[in-house]
Amino acid sequence: MARLSLSSRGSSIGGVLIRRLTPHAYGISWQAMQDFTNQRDVSTLDEIWVLEHHRVFTQGQAGKAEHLLNQGDIPLVQSDRGGQVTYHGPGQLMIYLMLDLKRLNIGVRALVTHMEEALIDCLSGYGINAATKAGAPGVYVEGCKIASLGLRVRKGCSFHGLALNVDMDLSPFERINPCGYAGLKMVQMKDFHDATDVIELDLVASNLCKKIIHQLQYTQVNETQDAWVKHL
Numbered sequence: 001m002a003r004l005s006l007s008s009r010g011s012s013i014g015g016v017l018i019r020r021l022t023p024h025a026y027g028i029s030w031q032a033m034q035d036f037t038n039q040r041d042v043s044t045l046d047e048i049w050v051l052e053h054h055r056v057f058t059q060g061q062a063g064k065a066e067h068l069l070n071q072g073d074i075p076l077v078q079s080d081r082g083g084q085v086t087y088h089g090p091g092q093l094m095i096y097l098m099l100d101l102k103r104l105n106i107g108v109r110a111l112v113t114h115m116e117e118a119l120i121d122c123l124s125g126y127g128i129n130a131a132t133k134a135g136a137p138g139v140y141v142e143g144c145k146i147a148s149l150g151l152r153v154r155k156g157c158s159f160h161g162l163a164l165n166v167d168m169d170l171s172p173f174e175r176i177n178p179c180g181y182a183g184l185k186m187v188q189m190k191d192f193h194d195a196t197d198v199i200e201l202d203l204v205a206s207n208l209c210k211k212i213i214h215q216l217q218y219t220q221v222n223e224t225q226d227a228w229v230k231h232l
Contacts, residue, residue, distance in 0.1 A: 118208060
């Protein structure tokens, strides 16, 4: 099985490492997130992983089978994140947050708020007026969902993160009740721009990471695009 080989040591206070990764299967990054969280200690630098996934449905810990309406040819992975069923695929920006919440002195609710505010601020820069919805984590545009959140916390450290629909095939969302809500319409950044406009996912990722870093008040930021998948 392919696994991710990760190492992040050094001065950790106020610092974060951004890893830009090549697209790969959900199970690989999920295993890597668990390994990273299990192996980290007080000296481990926080990390933000930026990537896309191959087509996959993921079911959260509280997920109910009835929300998967028609799996078809898309794989299903039972995940350990919070929330219900969702879809990931090319053209959707994934950002995973491996953060020491104790060191940041924030709780899960505060982290969710920071994530949502970063998304809203980023989307505003593209002329998209987004907002939160009471009782339904994520970010919405005119009642339609454009970004989903799902987290897990272990030993005071977070993993998993957010998914922002940029320019993707949204049709697989019609096979599920997204995030457990029947009839919830999913939208993407591309929907709010001219058909000829090109929305570069890498640029969106850079802008959103800046907003997240600002929200979390990191003072030291490093970035790598290393090829970091190895076969064991």
